[in-house]
Amino acid sequence: MPSPLESSAATTAHANGGGAAGRLPPDVVPVALSVDLVLLTVREEQLQVLLVRRGIEPYRDRWALPGGFVRPGEDLAEAAVRELAEETGLRHPPAHLEQLATYGAPDRDPRGRVVTVAFLALAPQSRTPIAGTDAAASRWEPVSTAGGGSGLAFDHAAILADGLERARAKIEYSAVATAFCEGEFTVAELRRIYELVWSSRLDPRNFHRKVTGTADFLVPTGRFTTRDGGRPAELYRRGDATVLHPAMLRPVPRLP
Amino acid sequence: MPSPLESSAATTAHANGGGAAGRLPPDVVPVALSVDLVLLTVREEQLQVLLVRRGIEPYRDRWALPGGFVRPGEDLAEAAVRELAEETGLRHPPAHLEQLATYGAPDRDPRGRVVTVAFLALAPQSRTPIAGTDAAASRWEPVSTAGGGSGLAFDHAAILADGLERARAKIEYSAVATAFCEGEFTVAELRRIYELVWSSRLDPRNFHRKVTGTADFLVPTGRFTTRDGGRPAELYRRGDATVLHPAMLRPVPRLP
DNA sequence: CCGGTTTATCGTCATGTCGACGATAAAGAG
DNA sequence: CTCTTTATCGTCGACATGACGATAAACCGG
Numbered sequence: 001m002p003s004p005l006e007s008s009a010a011t012t013a014h015a016n017g018g019g020a021a022g023r024l025p026p027d028v029v030p031v032a033l034s035v036d037l038v039l040l041t042v043r044e045e046q047l048q049v050l051l052v053r054r055g056i057e058p059y060r061d062r063w064a065l066p067g068g069f070v071r072p073g074e075d076l077a078e079a080a081v082r083e084l085a086e087e088t089g090l091r092h093p094p095a096h097l098e099q100l101a102t103y104g105a106p107d108r109d110p111r112g113r114v115v116t117v118a119f120l121a122l123a124p125q126s127r128t129p130i131a132g133t134d135a136a137a138s139r140w141e142p143v144s145t146a147g148g149g150s151g152l153a154f155d156h157a158a159i160l161a162d163g164l165e166r167a168r169a170k171i172e173y174s175a176v177a178t179a180f181c182e183g184e185f186t187v188a189e190l191r192r193i194y195e196l197v198w199s200s201r202l203d204p205r206n207f208h209r210k211v212t213g214t215a216d217f218l219v220p221t222g223r224f225t226t227r228d229g230g231r232p233a234e235l236y237r238r239g240d241a242t243v244l245h246p247a248m249l250r251p252v253p254r255l256p
Numbered sequence: 257m258p259s260p261l262e263s264s265a266a267t268t269a270h271a272n273g274g275g276a277a278g279r280l281p282p283d284v285v286p287v288a289l290s291v292d293l294v295l296l297t298v299r300e301e302q303l304q305v306l307l308v309r310r311g312i313e314p315y316r317d318r319w320a321l322p323g324g325f326v327r328p329g330e331d332l333a334e335a336a337v338r339e340l341a342e343e344t345g346l347r348h349p350p351a352h353l354e355q356l357a358t359y360g361a362p363d364r365d366p367r368g369r370v371v372t373v374a375f376l377a378l379a380p381q382s383r384t385p386i387a388g389t390d391a392a393a394s395r396w397e398p399v400s401t402a403g404g405g406s407g408l409a410f411d412h413a414a415i416l417a418d419g420l421e422r423a424r425a426k427i428e429y430s431a432v433a434t435a436f437c438e439g440e441f442t443v444a445e446l447r448r449i450y451e452l453v454w455s456s457r458l459d460p461r462n463f464h465r466k467v468t469g470t471a472d473f474l475v476p477t478g479r480f481t482t483r484d485g486g487r488p489a490e491l492y493r494r495g496d497a498t499v500l501h502p503a504m505l506r507p508v509p510r511l512p
Numbered sequence: 513c514c515g516g517t518t519t520a521t522c523g524t525c526a527t528g529t530c531g532a533c534g535a536t537a538a539a540g541a542g
Numbered sequence: 543c544t545c546t547t548t549a550t551c552g553t554c555g556a557c558a559t560g561a562c563g564a565t566a567a568a569c570c571g572g
Contacts, residue, residue: 021366022313029328030286033360033371057278072285072369076360102358102373104289104332110277113328115289115371117358188519206560208521213558230519231567246558247503444548462531464550486548487538502529 031104031113035079036067036156038100038163039088039121041140042180047196048140049160051152052087055137058110059153063146065160066138067116080119087138095179096122100163108155116154120163122179168197173247175217178238184221186233187211198250210248216241287360287369291335292323292412294356294419295344295377297396298436303452304396305416307408308343311393314366315409319402321416322394323372336375343394351435352378356419364411372410376419378435424453429503431473434494440477442489443467454506466504472497 039050051063066087070079080097084090097119104115146152147160171177171194178185180193191207211217216239224232295306307319322343326335336353340346353375360371402408403416427433427450434441436449447463467473472495480488 022316024288024367024370025325028288028325031289031326032280032284033287033289060278069281069284070287070360073362075362076358076371099357101355102332104326104373106329106331111280114280115332117360186520203560203562204519205521205523205562210559212521226519226568228519229569230517231521231569233520246505249502249559251560442549459531459533460548461533461550461552466530468550482539482548484548485540486546487550489549505530507531 029113031115032109032111033070034067034114034116035070035076035083036065036116036118036159037080037084037087037121038065038118038160039084039094039123040143040163040167040180041123041125042193042196043125043140045192045196046142046144048142049146049163050088050138051141051146052138054153062153063141063151064153065118065156070117076117077119080117080121084121090123090127092127094121094123095127096120096176100159100166103155103159105155116159118159118163120166122167122176124180124182126182168250171197171248172250173244175239175241175244178218181238184223184225184235184237186225186228186235187218188228188233190218190236194248194250200251202251214241214244217244285369287371288365288367289326290323290370290372291326291332291339292321292372292374292415293336293340293343293377294321294374294416295340295350295379296399296419296423296436297379297381298449298452299381299396301448301452302398302400304398305402305419306344306394307397307402308394310409318409319397319407320409321374321412326373332373333375336373336377340377346379346383348383350377350379351383352376352432356415356422359411359415361411372415374415374419376422378423378432380436380438382438424506427453427504428506429500431495431497431500434474437494440479440481440491440493442481442484442491443474444484444489446474446492450504450506456507458507470497470500473500 037050041048041050050066052066054060054062054064066083068079068083068086070076071082074082076099077097081093084094084097100118100120102115102117106113108114108116143160143164147157147164152160167176177190177193177197180197181190187208188204190211191202191204194207195202218236219239221235221237223235225235226232293306297304297306306322308322310316310318310320322339324335324339324342326332327338330338332355333353337349340350340353356374356376358371358373362369364370364372399416399420403413403420408416433446433449433453436453437446443464444460446467447458447460450463451458474492475495477491477493479491481491482488
């Protein structure tokens, strides 16, 4: 039995006459286009990814990355933002959203030719309350356990792995790590982000020198907090810098 | 008049009954999926991009990036390699091919919803003879003149710009610049690649120190050539290294 | 109130890389 | 043979980095 999308290809051929705009060739294969999201946050001292439980076949009751089909007239990033809002109850757009890659292996979806554009999103914990759908249908999962057993639907384990690698590489040479932080944060909290994303330990003194020495990375507020214990730490806000130059290189990963 | 792909959406709904694999929701919009290629090479002391002249509407007789529609059962990278072979007469696959990004603005193609996955390809000059189609239908164009006037079809000027930025960034921290070189080449020839891609001048002595000092970047052959004039230069071959660490940072661009 | 603990922040020092540039080597051109 | 061109090796100062000492400023338990 041909898949619905393939069978509809024949109807494509004669649906439209010529004209200045031209028409699509008759043998173009229609595909279904979806977006999937690797939404990462730092919660409970761990890097976690948002997963949803599938309610329908295929892969019913399996965990998957949040996503859905692109609607007519909708741009790709627009669809990603909409899915994010629908599946997480997110009011604000995520602090960072970028296209990751497109996955189009012919057999990646048993329903037919479905090509998905994956996006990487980073958000602070508090802005992602998962209040959208019922609690059982979506949850945060530590990345250390999410991809390994490959219990994920479709090729989502591979997409997650690519998203993680992108995030780990990107905080080296860009300032996106602050996307994990709330409005005001300390240097130590930012350092914890790096440590959890990289699974490695960083020297507090060298880290402090690096981030405070990079122009426009952090904006000091002049206020202090003791919420992390010890001597009061100054609070900072995200700066305008987008790139880190020189980069902050990650050490060889050692699991704690 | 609805576009052919949109009108075919209705036929999608009832084409397939249930089953373990599930079926696509009835309101999924079918899209046409294409691949487009930013194929770069260094020719005539310039960084050049391969363009093809469109023979059909829309944008008939305008220059465009080579590309075409993905066929059934074909993976994305597979389609890119096939299009490359068809439109350039290339026997070998390109020395470097990577996915660039996906472009899916709803109105990017007047014929309907066409989403394109762009690829970046780098190749040495001699391996790309453009013997495939007739000579008038495709040509090499210096990148300095290709994107500026934006005479390119569709959103190809933006795709080209993204591809150029990707190539310029990538040779900083990876070893892909050797993809522009033939089997055996001198350090000066590789340096010329960097200079032309970056539009800047590099110090021959520091460049030599950097590339010969990076492990597995270049493999010395022990043979020499004088084809560049002056003192004989040693010939090297591509090494196994894929990343450059630390990166070779590009200076601020100054046009010669 | 006081010493111990915790965390923040500042400094120091050796090392490595980089940019600028001098010096020498080895070919061809005239 | 000398001049020009290019290749390759060295040197030097500026700067970023990793390792780590030292001090500051809160808290806690007594």
